[in-house]
Amino acid sequence: MLREELEFILSGTGNSPADWKLIDVAASESELLGFWGFVMPDHYMGGREFGGNSTLDTWLALTHIAPRTETIRLGTLVTPITLRPPSILAKMVSTLDNLSGGRAMLGVGAGSSQTEFDGYGQWSESKIRVEKTNEALSLILKLWTDDRVDFRGTYYSSNGAILEPKPQQKPHPPLLFGGVGRKMLLMAGRYADICLIPPFSQFSFGEAKKLVNEEAKRHGRDNEISFAAVAGNLPSASTEYDAKHYLKMCEQAVEDGCDYLVVPFRREDYIESMEDFATNIMPSFR
Numbered sequence: 526m527l528r529e530e531l532e533f534i535l536s537g538t539g540n541s542p543a544d545w546k547l548i549d550v551a552a553s554e555s556e557l558l559g560f561w562g563f564v565m566p567d568h569y570m571g572g573r574e575f576g577g578n579s580t581l582d583t584w585l586a587l588t589h590i591a592p593r594t595e596t597i598r599l600g601t602l603v604t605p606i607t608l609r610p611p612s613i614l615a616k617m618v619s620t621l622d623n624l625s626g627g628r629a630m631l632g633v634g635a636g637s638s639q640t641e642f643d644g645y646g647q648w649s650e651s652k653i654r655v656e657k658t659n660e661a662l663s664l665i666l667k668l669w670t671d672d673r674v675d676f677r678g679t680y681y682s683s684n685g686a687i688l689e690p691k692p693q694q695k696p697h698p699p700l701l702f703g704g705v706g707r708k709m710l711l712m713a714g715r716y717a718d719i720c721l722i723p724p725f726s727q728f729s730f731g732e733a734k735k736l737v738n739e740e741a742k743r744h745g746r747d748n749e750i751s752f753a754a755v756a757g758n759l760p761s762a763s764t765e766y767d768a769k770h771y772l773k774m775c776e777q778a779v780e781d782g783c784d785y786l787v788v789p790f791r792r793e794d795y796i797e798s799m800e801d802f803a804t805n806i807m808p809s810f811r
Contacts, residue, residue, distance in 0.1 A: 529779040531810040532561035536602055537789025540565050540583045547795055552590045558803035562598035569645050584617045591625035600630030603703040608646045611661035612683055615668040619692045627693035632701045655708045662716055669697040714740025721753040730781050753785035754778040766798035772806050
């Protein structure tokens with residue numbers, strides 16, 4: 526008997542130049558295997574926590590992958606939204622969306638690596654980072670949808686900005702939230718298309734989902750947010766692939782009312798694990 530349906534988002538390849546061959550092969554093969562999306566972390570540097578300081582620019586890497594694929598969605602898990610000027614980020618994502626035929630997806634996070642922000646941006650306390658992220662998203666959405674943007678915020682401003690071409694996806698590319706704290710969950714209720722609730726969230730899955738849905742309702746967004754869970758660890762799986770464990774994670778995601786499951790595998794046997802998962806587990810959730 527077939528179980529409830531899930532869409533699967535492949536993760537865990539990192540964005541290290543040492544992993545580029547794996548990234549390139551995994552993205553193309555995952556489309557052939559029926560994965561819905563392919564996401565990469567978006568870090569310039571982050572030390573040991575984020576796989577070291579030798580990195581590729583993720584949005585450029587995804588743009589390279591785009592013409593080598595046809596249907597799979599391409600995005601980040603997640604972008605620290607305020608690391609770059611939000612107007613520039615809006616242009617980058619819109620460009621990928623156009624070049625890929627409408628397949629870009631923006632992962633949303635407030636940023637957690639002070640090392641990275643010290644090197645490439647401006648580090649702020651958690652409260653300010655969340656406020657900046659909220660304001661940056663407001664500007665990005667205006668640039669994606671309005672003909673001309675005049676924006677005055679506490680942290681960002683824009684005078685007569687015109688972003689053309691607009692993203693192909695309407696009203697805009699999906700926003701995939703990956704925050705774990707209360708403030709980011711509330712922001713997901715306001716903006717998210719997909720809200721990922723990882724196992725290291727500050728709340729249980731049910732508590733987090735309730736927070737998001739209540740905030741969504743407050744903004745007139747009832748039933749507009751899909752939820753995602755994770756099979757394994759992030760940013761990449763660190764233990765040997767266990768089909769029974771991944772199957773249980775799929776079943777738990779269905780039980781929790783998820784529409785998506787993010788699936789990472791460890792680098793040592795990434796392709797083999799991905800193929801086994803797609804062949805022996807995914808069909809039961811289609």
